[in-house]
Amino acid sequence: MAARAKAGAALAALREDLSGDVFAPDDPGYDDTRGVLNAMTDPRPAVIAQCAHAADVVRAVRFAxxxxxxxxxxxxxxxxxxARVDGAxxxxxxxxxxxxxxxxxEAVRVEGGATTDDLDRATRPHGLAATGCRMAGTGVCGFVLGGGTGRLDRAFGLAVxxxxxxxxxxxxxxRVHASADDNPELFWALHGGGGNFGVATALTLGLHxxxxxxxxxxxxxxxxxPDVVRTFREIIRTGPDEVGGAVLYPALDRALCGALLTYAGGEAGLRRLTEPxxxxxxxxxLTGAEAQGRLCATGGRAHWxxxxxTDLPDAxxxxxxxxxxxxxxxxxxxxMLLPLGGAVVTGPAAYPVPYRDAPWLLHPFARxxxxxxxxxxxxWVRDACADVxxxxxxxxxLDLVGDEGHERVRAGLGAGNLLRLEKVKRRWDPDNVFRFNHNIRPI
Ligand SMILES: Cc1cc2nc3c(=O)[nH]c(=O)nc-3n(C[C@H](O)[C@H](O)[C@H](O)COP(=O)(O)OP(=O)(O)OC[C@H]3O[C@@H](n4cnc5c(N)ncnc54)[C@H](O)[C@@H]3O)c2cc1C
Incomplete structure (x- = not known):
């Protein structure tokens, strides 16, 4: 009873203090707010704190x-x-x-809930860009802190x-700041460790x-x-790092095979590269916005x-x-088959992102x-991975996998990095309150 009264009083105080909205399960708006893109998850958090600024986040964490x-x-x-955040x-x-x-x-400050579309819209008028996501809508912080392979990674490197x-x-x-000078060990861990160490209220990113x-x-x-894949492979093998993209197969609403070419340059150059x-x-x-518009994936049930x-042989x-x-x-x-290489391979090797040297990624995406x-x-997703x-x-x-067990988290962070990450976790989150992620356990 006392615990219930304490929870009620704490919730009332949170509602009072937060600039943003607070939703508990009986509140109108709770059901509209708790849902995510993927209908496979039906999250039922104890409380939702819709934060408006960093001070709200501090207040919400105190409440928790x-x-x-x-x-x-x-x-x-x-x-x-x-994504199943029940009771949190x-x-x-x-x-x-x-x-x-x-x-x-040539830098940008991005708040914790901004999407890669928000980022692109803001940087484009300046002729600047970051390695953005291949499809629209992804959160910048989730994408970047998880590594972030994107449509310009061969030219600019991974987003992180x-x-x-x-x-x-x-x-x-x-509230802490992590950078090469401030809390450098935490900064290292944030390069791949995702949401394990706290709530990122903003990131600063370099632009190109x-x-x-x-x-x-x-x-x-x-x-x-098969001809499309082999030809695409040859374009990537012989082309400059500025060219990237994906084979998407079957593509769109019909069972077609699609070759998506992205190019950090003009259309004439891309056309020349695409001749084969x-x-x-x-x-x-399709070109430009028409091509990109066809790649959005929204709603329904999804898994990937x-x-x-190591290679992309004919077999x-x-x-x-x-x-x-x-x-x-x-x-x-x-x-999907996604080419890596280029600036991904030559990027900083010290961070817990162990897949830099892979030339290709397989990415089955079911919706x-x-x-x-x-x-x-x-x-189908399981079998597609087993095939290769x-x-x-x-x-x-890790950005491209779900909850697939601790061994996959190790594979996503690098066995050699895990102990170091667990120590950083112990320093910053010893009770593992931030556990709804590719979880690093505090040792
Ligand atoms: C349609 C689609 C296309 C995609 N394309 C790509 C792609 O091209 N390349 C790629 O690498 N990935 C891609 N992804 C995967 C995507 O990058 C990851 O799923 C990423 O984690 C999503 O971040 P989010 O903020 O949108 O998701 P959320 O579900 O909001 O967050 C996912 C996790 O990220 C962490 N997180 C998010 N924001 C913060 C924050 N501010 N502070 C601390 N932790 C935070 C949390 O741990 C959270 O559980 C794609 C996913 C989809 C559905």
């Missing part, structure tokens, strides 16, 4: 500690790992989406390579000059899939995973195409609507 609640963090809401305080940052560009310093500073609210509700950016999406009939693909029979050729590949191409054609539910399934298809969809195990490097980009 007072009541001994675990703390979950929501940025863009696109995450798969740790959910710190919802979706009202904190400010982005401030400093063109002279451009991290200059992190403004963090810790498990003790303290990008006067022009071009995109082309070529759609081919599925029987040409354009020579293949294709049903459509990834494997880093793997055939396995990939066969699995892509065997999707169990027509619709939004996408089997469907009927819960009756859940089992078949999950099995003979060529797997063993490392994995």
């Amino acid at each position: 500690r007072e009541l001994d609640l675990r703390i979950a963090v929501r940025g863009g809401g696109y995450g798969l790992a740790g 305080l959910l710190v919802d940052l979706r009202r904190m989406r400010g982005v401030t560009v400093d063109p002279a310093a 390579d451009d991290l200059i500073g992190v403004e963090l609210v810790t498990a003790d509700a303290e 000059e990008l006067p022009q950016f071009s995109v082309m999406l070529l759609l081919c009939l599925p029987e040409f899939g 693909l354009l020579a293949l029979p294709h049903t459509a050729e 995973s990834a494997e880093c590949l 793997l191409v055939d396995v990939f195409c066969a699995r892509a054609q065997a999707v169990p539910v027509p619709g939004g399934f996408r089997h 469907w609507t009927d819960p009756a298809d859940d089992e078949r969809a999950l099995a 195990r003979p060529w797997s490097t063993g490392a994995v980009p």
